[in-house]
Amino acid sequence: MDINRIMNDDLAYAILAIVSEIPEGKVLTYGQIAKALGREKNARLVGTVMSHASYYGNYPCHRVVNHQGRTAPGFDRQKELLEREGVTFKENDCVDLKKHRWDEIG
DNA sequence: AGACTGACGATCC
């Protein structure tokens, strides 16, 4: 990606590498990914990269939610995609992280 | 250089 490069490519690919390893029916939080990268305080950067993930290819970015289990704005299909994988939501449209959070990183 | 922004997270009500 040339001018499409929004931010540091290495960071983006490191993030996407993790995202691509999330198994079906599981979700990760931005913070978990940031921590796995040794950048625990950079969760927002993870989110920024995700928002431009399409620049880098097709990744299961729908399996990434925030620490509340809330889905991403401007990505309404996310809930539908997750439900299709068997992920359950609570009444408040939050993923049930108790059951679906993937904690086998690294 | 400095202020503003955001697919976030921890804390504090």
Place this chain on the structure above:
DNA sequence: GGGATCGCCAGTC
């Protein structure tokens, strides 16, 4: 447990 607030940090203007 959910909303309000503050802290973070790279990118953008």
